[in-house]
Amino acid sequence: MNLSVHLGRLVLQNPVVLTSGTCGYGKEMQPYLDLNSLGAITVKGLSLFPWPGNPPPRIWETKAGLLNSIGLENKGVERFLEEDLPFLEGLTTRVFVNIWGRTVDEYVAVARKLNEVKRIDALELNLSCPNVEKGGATFIADLEVLKRLVGEVRAATEKFLIAKLGPQVCDWETTVALLEEGGVEALSITNSFPALVIDVERMDFVFALKTAGLSGPAIKPLALKMVYDLVGITKLPVIGMGGITTAEDALEFLLVGAKAVGIGTASLVVPSSAIRVLEGIKQYLFRKGITDVEEIIGKVR
Amino acid sequence: MNLARVRKKERIGERFVLLEIEDRDIATQAQPGQFVMVRPFEGVYDPLLPRPFAILRAEGNCFAILFEIVGRGTSLLSRLEPGNELYVLGPLGRGFSLEAPSAILIAGGRGIVPLVFLALELTKRATPFSFFLGVRERKELALLRILDGISEISWSCEERVTGGFCGTVLELFKKHFDATLKGDVRIYACGPEGMLQALSKILTGREETTEVSLEARMGCGFGVCLGCAIPRRDGGYWHVCSDGPVFKLSEVVL
Ligand SMILES: Cc1cc2nc3c(=O)[nH]c(=O)nc-3n(C[C@H](O)[C@H](O)[C@H](O)COP(=O)(O)OP(=O)(O)OC[C@H]3O[C@@H](n4cnc5c(N)ncnc54)[C@H](O)[C@@H]3O)c2cc1C
Ligand SMILES: Cc1cc2nc3c(=O)[nH]c(=O)nc-3n(C[C@H](O)[C@H](O)[C@H](O)COP(=O)(O)O)c2cc1C
Ligand code: FES
Numbered sequence: 247m248n249l250s251v252h253l254g255r256l257v258l259q260n261p262v263v264l265t266s267g268t269c270g271y272g273k274e275m276q277p278y279l280d281l282n283s284l285g286a287i288t289v290k291g292l293s294l295f296p297w298p299g300n301p302p303p304r305i306w307e308t309k310a311g312l313l314n315s316i317g318l319e320n321k322g323v324e325r326f327l328e329e330d331l332p333f334l335e336g337l338t339t340r341v342f343v344n345i346w347g348r349t350v351d352e353y354v355a356v357a358r359k360l361n362e363v364k365r366i367d368a369l370e371l372n373l374s375c376p377n378v379e380k381g382g383a384t385f386i387a388d389l390e391v392l393k394r395l396v397g398e399v400r401a402a403t404e405k406f407l408i409a410k411l412g413p414q415v416c417d418w419e420t421t422v423a424l425l426e427e428g429g430v431e432a433l434s435i436t437n438s439f440p441a442l443v444i445d446v447e448r449m450d451f452v453f454a455l456k457t458a459g460l461s462g463p464a465i466k467p468l469a470l471k472m473v474y475d476l477v478g479i480t481k482l483p484v485i486g487m488g489g490i491t492t493a494e495d496a497l498e499f500l501l502v503g504a505k506a507v508g509i510g511t512a513s514l515v516v517p518s519s520a521i522r523v524l525e526g527i528k529q530y531l532f533r534k535g536i537t538d539v540e541e542i543i544g545k546v547r
Numbered sequence: 548m549n550l551a552r553v554r555k556k557e558r559i560g561e562r563f564v565l566l567e568i569e570d571r572d573i574a575t576q577a578q579p580g581q582f583v584m585v586r587p588f589e590g591v592y593d594p595l596l597p598r599p600f601a602i603l604r605a606e607g608n609c610f611a612i613l614f615e616i617v618g619r620g621t622s623l624l625s626r627l628e629p630g631n632e633l634y635v636l637g638p639l640g641r642g643f644s645l646e647a648p649s650a651i652l653i654a655g656g657r658g659i660v661p662l663v664f665l666a667l668e669l670t671k672r673a674t675p676f677s678f679f680l681g682v683r684e685r686k687e688l689a690l691l692r693i694l695d696g697i698s699e700i701s702w703s704c705e706e707r708v709t710g711g712f713c714g715t716v717l718e719l720f721k722k723h724f725d726a727t728l729k730g731d732v733r734i735y736a737c738g739p740e741g742m743l744q745a746l747s748k749i750l751t752g753r754e755e756t757t758e759v760s761l762e763a764r765m766g767c768g769f770g771v772c773l774g775c776a777i778p779r780r781d782g783g784y785w786h787v788c789s790d791g792p793v794f795k796l797s798e799v800v801l
Contacts, residue, residue: 268767274770278769300776301778305596305772309592314772319776462595463592514596517636
C-alpha cells in the first residue's frame with residue numbers, strides 16, 4: 247500500500263502531520279509515539295528572540311473544544327537550535343518549523359537562520375499573529391504587508407515554504423493568488439478561530455486578552471469547509487487541520503482534497519492520537535481495496 | 548494514555564472519591580509529588596481534556612488518586628466503579644525532594660493528597676516529620692481516614708469540632724512553630740492559593756527550604772501546549788506540568 251503523498255517537491259511518507267503548538271519542540275512527544283512513523287512534525291512557532299507569552303489562565307475548555315491564549319510563547323530560534331535540533335537530527339521523519347515575527351524583518355531573520363539548517367525540511371509561516379508596526383492587525387488580513395512578507399521570506403530561504411492560513415483572511419482569492427505568486431509552495435489551513443468566553447461567577451473575561459483561539463472537535467466542520475473551498479481556488483497542495491481526532495475525520499479532509507492532515511488538539515487529549523489516525527487510514531484503504539492513498543485525495547469535490 | 552482498570556473505589560465523606568487504579572508502569576515509577584492525567588471515557592468530547600490528579604500512593608501494580616468532586620470531569624470520574632476502565636497518563640512532573648533531615652508537612656483540604664504519598668515515603672526512610680492538616684468544614688474531616696498509619700498528625704477545622712484545633716491550619720502551625728522549626732527542617736505544603744500565599748508570608752527567609760505543590764489549568768500535562776504557565780520570581784513563566792508541580796517557594800510568585 248502506498249501512503250506517501252506529494253506536496254509539490256516535498257514528499258511525505260504518509261499524510262499525517264503533527265501541527266504546531268501541540269507537539270512542543272518534538273522531543274517532548276518521544277515517550278508517547280514513534281515520531282518516525284508520521285509524515286511530518288511541526289515545531290512550535292519560533293520567533294527571533296525568546297517570547298514569554300500571555301499571563302495565565304491560558305487554557306479554557308468549551309464543549310468539544312479548547313480555547314487557548316498561549317500568546318506564542320517560545321524559547322526563540324537560538325535556544326531551539328541549541329537544545330532541540332540535536333534530537334531532531336536523530337529523526338528520519340520530515341521536520342517543519344513554524345515561524346512568526348512581530349515585524350516583517352523578524353520573520354525574515356528567523357527564516358534566514360533556519361535556512362542554514364539541513365535537517366529542517368520546511369518552514370511554515372504563521373500569518374495569524376499581530377503586526378506591531380500596524381497596531382496589531384494580523385499579517386494575513388493586510389495584503390500589502392503580506393506581499394512584502396512573503397517576498398522577503400522567499401528571498402531569504404530555499405526551504406519548502408508553507409503559509410498557514412486562518413479565519414482572518416478577508417479576500418480569499420486575492421490572498422491565495424498573492425501567496426502563489428510570492429513563491430509559497432503549500433498552504434496549511436486552519437489556525438484556531440478567534441473566540442470568546444466569559445467567567446459568569448467573576449463576571450469578567452476569562453482571558454487577560456479577552457479573546458482566545460478555539461480549536462478541537464468543535465471547529466472541525468468549519469475547518470473542513472475552509473479546506474474544501476481553498477482546494478477549489480488554489481493549485482498549491484493544502485494541508486488540512488482543525489478538530490481532527492479520528493481517522494474518519496482525517497479521511498473527510500483528504501476526500502475533499504487535502505494532501506495531508508494535521509493533528510493538533512487531539513495530541514493534547516491523547517498524545518498518541520496521530521498514530522491512531524494513521525492506523526485508521528490504513529485500515530480504511532485496506533477495507534476499500536485502495537492501494538494508493540493519493541487515489542482518494544480530492545475524490546469528493 | 549494507557550487503558551487501566553479501577554480496582555477499588557471508596558467514597559470519603561460527601562465530596563471526595565478515592566480510586567485505586569491498576570497500572571504497573573505508573574505504580575512502579577511514581578514519586579511523591581508527581582501526578583497523572585486521567586480521562587474517564589474514550590470518545591467523550593465534554594469534557595475534552597484529561598484532568599490532572601496528584602498520586603496518593605503507589606504499591607505493587609496499583610496506584611491511587613483521591614479527588615474532590617468540583618465539576619463535570621470529576622463528577623464523571625466519580626461514577627466509575629471497580630472493574631470499569633479509564634485512561635491514564637503518567638507519572639508526570641517533578642515531585643518533592645526526598646532528602647531531608649526532618650520535615651513539616653502542611654496540607655489544606657485536597658492538598659493532602661501528594662503529602663500523604665510524601666509522608667509514606669518519609670516514614671520508609673525514617674525521616675522524622677510532623678503532619679498538619681487543615682479543613683474548612685467538619686464533614687471534610689473524613690479525610691483523616693486516609694492518614695491511617697501515618698504518625699505525628701495534628702489537624703484543624705474552621706468549624707467548631709471536638710478533638711482538634713479550631714481555626715486555620717496556619718494558625719495551628721504557628722502554635723507549634725517554635726518547637727518544630729528549630730534545626731534543619733524542610734517544609735512541604737499543598738493547598739488552596741490563599742493558604743499558600745499566607746504561608747509564604749510566615750516563612751520569609753525560608754524560601755529555599757520550603758517546597759510547595761501547585762495547581763494550574765492544564766492542557767496536555769506533558770509539556771507541549773505551554774498552557775499551564777505560572778509566573779517565575781525572576782521573570783517569565785514556569786510550566787506547572789513539566790517544571791513542577793512542586794516548586795521551591797523561592798522560585799514562584801504566589
Ligand atoms: C498537578 C495537579 C494535581 C492535582 N491534584 C488533585 C488531587 O489530588 N485531588 C483533587 O481533587 N484535585 C486535584 N487537582 C485539581 C483537579 O485537577 C481539578 O479539580 C479538576 O481538573 C477539575 O475538573 P472538573 O472537570 O471536575 O472541573 P471543571 O468543571 O473543569 O471546573 C470546576 C472547578 O475546578 C476548577 N479547576 C478546573 N481545572 C482545574 C485545575 N487544573 N486546577 C485547579 N482547579 C481547577 C475551576 O476553576 C472550577 O472552579 C490537581 C490539579 C493539578 C494541576
Ligand atoms: C495550545 C495550542 C498552541 C498552538 N500554537 C500554535 C503556534 O505556535 N503556531 C501556529 O501556527 N499554530 C498554533 N496552534 C494552532 C494549531 O496548530 C492548529 O492549527 C489549530 O489548533 C487547529 O487544529 P486542531 O483543532 O487539531 O487543534 C496552536 C494550537 C493550540 C491548541
Ligand atoms: S499542560 Fe501542556 S504544557 Fe503544561
